[in-house]
Amino acid sequence: xxxxxxxxxxxxxxxxxxxxxxxxxxxxxxxxxxxxxxxxxxxxxxxxxxxxxxxxxxxxxxxxxxxxxxxxxxxxxxxxxxxxxxxxxxxxxxxxxxxxxxxxxxxxxxxxxxxxxxxxxxxxxxxxxxxxxxxxxxxxxxxxxxxxxxxxxxxxxxxxxxxxxxxxxxxxxxxxxxxxxxxxxxxxxxxxxxxxxxxxxxxxxxxxxxxxxxxxxxxxxxxxxxxxxxxxxxxxxxxxxxxxxxxxxxxxxxxxxxxxxxxxxxxxxxxxxxxxxxxxxxxxxxxxxxxxxxxxxxxxxxxxxxxxxxxxxxxxxxxxxxxxxxxxxxxxxxxxxxxxxxxxxxxxxxxxxxxxxxxxxxxxxxxxxxxxxxxxxxxxxxxxxxxxxxxxxxxxxx
Numbered sequence: 032x033x034x035x036x037x038x039x040x041x042x043x044x045x046x047x048x049x050x051x052x053x054x055x056x057x058x059x060x061x062x063x064x065x066x067x068x069x070x071x072x073x074x075x076x077x078x079x080x081x082x083x084x085x086x087x088x089x090x091x092x093x094x095x096x097x098x099x100x101x102x103x104x105x106x107x108x109x110x111x112x113x114x115x116x117x118x119x120x121x122x123x124x125x126x127x128x129x130x131x132x133x134x135x136x137x138x139x140x141x142x143x144x145x146x147x148x149x150x151x152x153x154x155x156x157x158x159x160x161x162x163x164x165x166x167x168x169x170x171x172x173x174x175x176x177x178x179x180x181x182x183x184x185x186x187x188x189x190x191x192x193x194x195x196x197x198x199x200x201x202x203x204x205x206x207x208x209x210x211x212x213x214x215x216x217x218x219x220x221x222x223x224x225x226x227x228x229x230x231x232x233x234x235x236x237x238x239x240x241x242x243x244x245x246x247x248x249x250x251x252x253x254x255x256x257x258x259x260x261x262x263x264x265x266x267x268x269x270x271x272x273x274x275x276x277x278x279x280x281x282x283x284x285x286x287x288x289x290x291x292x293x294x295x296x297x298x299x300x301x302x303x304x305x306x307x308x309x310x311x312x313x314x315x316x317x318x319x320x321x322x323x324x325x326x327x328x329x330x331x332x333x334x335x336x337x338x339x340x341x342x343x344x345x346x347x348x349x350x351x352x353x354x355x356x357x358x359x360x361x362x363x364x365x366x367x368x369x370x371x372x373x374x375x376x377x378x379x380x381x382x383x384x385x386x387x388x389x390x391x392x393x394x395x396x397x398x399x400x401x402x403x404x405x406x407x408x409x410x411x412x413x414x415x416x417x418x419x420x421x422x423x424x425x426x427x428x429x
Contacts (some may be wrong), residue, residue, distance in 0.1 A: 035335055036301055036342040038107060045104050048089075052111045055080065060115030068116065068397050071248040073197075077119060081152070086123060088150025091130050095146035102287060103349040106294040110345075113298025117401045118249040120298065124291045125193045128284045129156025129202045132220070136280045138270040141222065145200060155227075157198035158288075159189040159255060160281055166191075167414045169278065170214045174205040174257060176221065183207070183267075185221065185235075185260040195253025196238050197227050202268065202284070203255075209275035220268040220277035223260065229253075235260040246400030286352060286362045288409045293345040293365035296373035296405045300338045303373075303398050307331065307380035314385075327383060334376045341369035360422035367415035370405040377402040 041049070059080055067074050081087065090105050091097025105127060112120040130149050133141055148154035165171040174187025185205055192201065200222055207219040225233035232238055235258045241251040264271035268280055308331055311322040321327045344365040351358035377398045381388040388395045406412055 033301075033305075035304065035338050036110065036297060038103075038342075038346055045100070045107070048098075048100070048104060049107055049111060051084065052086070052108050053114075055084065056111050056115030060112070060119055064116035065394060065397065068118065068248050069391065073251070074116075074119060074122075074249050078122065078152070081119075081123070085150075087126060087152035087155070088130075089123075090127055091134065091146050091150045095142065096150040097130075097146070101349075101353045102290060103346065103353055106290050106345060106349045109291055109294040110298040110301070110342075113295040114302045115298075116249070117295055117299055117404075118247055120291075120295050121193050121247060121250045122197075124288065124295075125158040125198070126152075126156040127291070128158045128288050129200060131287050132202055132268060132280060132284045133222070135283060136220075136269045136273070136276075137222075138265070140265070141268070141270075145222070149200075154199045155194055155197055157192050157194040157201040158284065159192050159201050159203045161189065161191045163188055163190050163254075167410055169204070169218075169281075172204065172206060172218075174203075176205045176207045176219060178207075178264075179261070182261050182263055183221070185223075185257045185262065187257050189255040189257070191242075192238075192253045192255055193250060195255060196229050196241065196251045198225075199227055200224050201255065202281075203257075204277050204281050205257075207274055207277075211275055215278040216275050218277040218281075219274045220280050221262060221266050222268055223257075223262065223266065233260065245403070246397070247404050282359075285409060286359055289362040289366040289415075290345060290348050290352065290358075292405055292409045293341065293348065293362070293369035296366075296369035296402075297338065297342050297345055299398055299402055299405070300334070300341065300369075300373045300376040303377045303380035303395065303402075304331070304334050304338060306393075306395050306398075307334065307383045310387075311383055321383065330379050330383060334379055337372040337376055341365070341372045344368055360419050363410075363415040363418040363422075366409060367412050367419065370408075371412060373405055374402045 085098055088097030089100050093099040109120045162172050176183040176185045203221050203223050209217050211217050225236050229238050237256040238253050241253055267273055311327050312320050314321050348358050348361040348365040351361050381395050381399050384395050387393050
């Protein structure tokens with residue numbers, strides 16, 4: 032195991048899981064990632080391997096067929112998967128968030144019915160808050176659920192669903208008129224169940240097609256159109272009595288998601304460093320390896336230091352969440368630092384590669400297109416700064 036991004040205090044089980052996942056990434060992901068990414072091909076064989084390893088049930092309690100592991104284990108697994116190919120981590124990320132939401136906030140019936148199938152990967156989860164006209168400003172969503180007897184009728188359009196097609200259950204935030212004074216008390220999360228695929232996958236629920244992206248390929252990103260989708264009130268996350276609690280449930284899930292994005296950034300940074308440090312020792316200029324030039328050696332030093340700092344913040348945020356403590360500020364800090372540092376580390380690795388870094392033959396070209404996503408996923412850097420500053424000002428209020 033390399034020196035960077037080590038985590039003290041892990042159990043034997045955690046170390047065993049991480050060793051297995053790292054080996055899987057080295058043997059089953061990295062050798063195929065370039066071809067799959069350039070072809071924008073869904074990584075079916077890799078996903079089958081992950082199902083056999085039980086990774087889809089990593090954080091689901093053992094009573095529902097999962098491994099019952101912590102958020103820290105999950106984050107470290109995501110770090111290694113992203114080191115292999117970020118799209119692989121994307122496939123499990125939203126699945127983990129939905130499983131977490133159901134585990135923490137779901138009704139007994141929802142847990143018993145959905146979690147065992149999610150643990151095996153038979154049922155995959157997707158997560159939906161954003162809309163075509165709104166992203167970070169969650170209060171501005173316009174999708175709505177209207178009460179109709181014991182049912183709700185949902186209408187609207189959602190955007191940026193990772194796993195939008197291959198998922199079978201979508202945790203979807205919409206507005207509901209509960210009479211609350213705050214807009215945040217008039218939102219509910221619905222578990223919308225559908226068939227995997229594109230087109231009308233449930234009555235009134237349509238997945239139009241995948242969105243073409245600069246990077247983050249292989250995994251599909253979609254829209255979701257709701258046109259008179261009728262569901263019972265038992266489809267509300269936690270059951271009918273949890274109507275109006277959707278925003279707070281989703282924010283709990285987003286804290287998990289921000290730790291995930293920080294872990295993804297650490298994984299990509301690690302891979303970029305591995306590529307750069309290897310190339311710098313192999314490529315010669317002016318009669319000696321690049322690494323012998325102080326300018327390049329200093330770049331490697333800075334890259335390694337940034338990886339260590341980002342990894343430490345990510346681990347801290349995960350451990351706080353595992354301890355049942357609020358970690359909104361810490362998760363925001365981890366996501367902010369890790370994503371910004373990731374962009375910087377990847378660009379330095381790109382520069383070390385020189386002209387070859389611009390060639391699609393070299394892996395760093397793919398990382399250059401993937402890293403920018405982390406600057407906006409699960410809230411932009413500016414949103415993280417807003418969350419962090421609000422938390423600090425509240426803590427240090429005069």
